[in-house]
Amino acid sequence: MSGEGQGLHEQAPQPSRDAQRRAGGRSLFKRAALYPNVYVWYVFLASLDVMLTALILSEVFSDIDVYAEPRGSEMNPLANWIIRVGGLPGMVAFKFILVILVVCICEIVGRRKHETGRQLAKWAVAISAIPVVVALVQMVVDVYSWVLP
Numbered sequence: 001m002s003g004e005g006q007g008l009h010e011q012a013p014q015p016s017r018d019a020q021r022r023a024g025g026r027s028l029f030k031r032a033a034l035y036p037n038v039y040v041w042y043v044f045l046a047s048l049d050v051m052l053t054a055l056i057l058s059e060v061f062s063d064i065d066v067y068a069e070p071r072g073s074e075m076n077p078l079a080n081w082i083i084r085v086g087g088l089p090g091m092v093a094f095k096f097i098l099v100i101l102v103v104c105i106c107e108i109v110g111r112r113k114h115e116t117g118r119q120l121a122k123w124a125v126a127i128s129a130i131p132v133v134v135a136l137v138q139m140v141v142d143v144y145s146w147v148l149p
Contacts, residue, residue: 034110038121039103045128046099052135054088 033039053074074080082094102124110117 031107031111033103034107034114035118035121038118038125039106041125042102042121042128043099045125045132046095048132049128049135050092050095052132052139053083053091056135056138057083 057074074083079091079094082090086093103121106117106121106124108117109120
């Protein structure tokens with residue numbers, strides 16, 4: 001054969017990895033994640049949020065001071081109810097169900113509009129940073145109030 005057409009044993013050119021990710025037909029759970037680096041930050045901040053909330057609501061802060069009950073409170077009414085009913089395990093389950101939901105939404109949106117999905121994932125990270133920063137500031141203020149009467 002003189003180069004015209006494809007021979008029986010020649011392979012067709014493979015689509016790029018990006019094209020494969022965007023291709024339809026495969027299950028959402030069998031495809032590579034579109035924004036893995038953004039998701040790492042999102043899960044990290046969600047984990048910090050759970051840990052700092054548990055610490056602030058724990059008796060660590062109430063034992064140091066004269067207060068009889070924990071000094072912190074959960075500002076989200078739904079999360080507050082889940083914490084009262086389910087305790088720490090309920091709080092962890094609630095937070096990570098939300099994480100899974102947000103990541104799935106970012107993936108679904110990103111498969112249709114790649115940049116929109118990326119922006120959505122970045123906004124999820126930014127919004128998740130807010131309670132972490134607030135909790136850290138609250139803890140620093142409390143520690144300074146104990147050290148400097």
